[in-house]
Amino acid sequence: MPKKPAAILFWIVSIIHLLAILLSIDSLRYLSKPLIMLSLGLFYVLESREQSPSFRLLVGFAILFSLAGDLFLLALEFPDNPVYLFLLGLGSFLFAHIFYLLAFRKLGGKFLNRKPGWFIPVLTYLFFFLLFLWPDLPLDLKIPVSVYGLTICLMALSAIHFSAGQPAAVRRSLILGAGLFILSDSLIAIGKFSLFQNFSFGIMLTYILAQWLIINGLRKTTY
Secondary structure, eight states: OOOSHHHHHHHHHHHHHHHHHHTTOHHHHHHHHHHHHHHHHHHHHHHOTTSOHHHHHHHHHHHHHHHHHHHHHHHTTSTTOOTHHHHHHHHHHHHHHHHHHHHHHTTOSOGGGSOGGGHHHHHHHHHHHHHHHGGGSOGGGHHHHHHHHHHHHHHHHHHHHHTTTSOHHHHHHHHHHHHHHHHHHHHHHHHHHSSSOOOHHHHHHHHHHHHHHHHHHHHTSOO
């Protein structure tokens, strides 16, 4: 368990949110969800003071767009809210992944020259996952979901490639976090666009772990 106050706050809020899901306490779930990224953002701001301003700005935007995505998807649960809130949530997380990708890019290295074999399994997963979802995807969401899927896969690949010069623990944290982000978004898509049930607890558990691993990894990078 982390000893830093902001990290402790993040985990307390996250555990409360997960318990609210398990116990079906909607009011507590609504209240705690925005606090997840707010507390994680506070943790990063306090623990990244020695990093370059441009790098911190990229990570900060990734956190802000993640928070916006959380809020849009949360608002979608209330009655009489327009469906386009889902697209706003999707777009917010799309920008979050782009800013994460740009932050990874600052860690150095040439994207295509580092373990190009990783492209095959990641893009193969994307292809078959979209193939699985395609029959159930509404026509107006086929392109946005495909673009989003490609972006998050590129984010994961950038974590693999550009983190090669970082300490092993940092690299593992970034790669595992990116992988869990893909898993979390996959569970969202399965719950929303297929016949399977919604996996709310699994979605948030993997999302919380993904964001923590990425942010905690980035704040330890030598940039």
